[in-house]
Amino acid sequence: MRGATGLVILVIVSVQLMAQTPQKPATPQPQKPATQGPLKFENFTATTTNMAVGNAETIRINVFNWTAAPEREKLLAVLKEKGEDQLLETLKAAPSAGYIWTSESLGYSLRYAYKTTLPNGGERIIVATDRPLGAWSRTAWRAAASKAAKETKESQLTLIELRLNKQGRGEGKMSLAARIVAEPETNTLALDNYASAPVLLKGAMRLKEGETH
Helix, strand or coil: CHHHHHHHHHHHHHHHHHHHCCCCCCCCCCCCCCCCCCCCCEEEEEEECCEEECCCCEEEEEECCCCCHHHHHHHHHHHHHHCHHHHHHHHHCCCCCEEEECCCCCCEEEEEEEEEECCCCCEEEEEEECCCCCHHHCCCCEECCCHHHHHCCCCCCEEEEEEECCCCEEEEEECCCCCEEEECCCCEEEECCHHHCCCCEEEEEECCCCCCC
């Protein structure tokens, strides 16, 4: 009996000690971060024309982020107040909005991307990269001799403007033969006097989802 009584006392004491001992809180398990889905690109293509260097090149433009209005306003102010050189430095610090691909092995990161609907139901697409196209080949592209090309100084950035119809087809021009200006009425960077600038991109088109051309 004494042995049984001692065992009962031992059990009671153990239970009391466990009740008095603070329990260590369970360690929270880290939550698995949500995985980011694949980037969704809007894709365009065109072929260069009227070029002294870089002629008959197929370019592909992949845009995954259109530059927001506040950032566009900032860039317009920089261009108007401090000029193109400072605009270039500001664009270099901007996040990538997509890519331009040529026949070179490396692409060019887009630092600016804008789109709007035209009155005819088409699209106006404006993109800019902080390098001259052709730079990876060490021979920057040049427009063929023209009054517009002669009046445009060589720039370390490239702006491309496409004008597409309702069917997603059209043409394009580049800052190789037109000045880059601030266009306050549409709140975007643009080419000066687009109508008079020479066509440097023919067969411009928006690619359908899944098309790579």
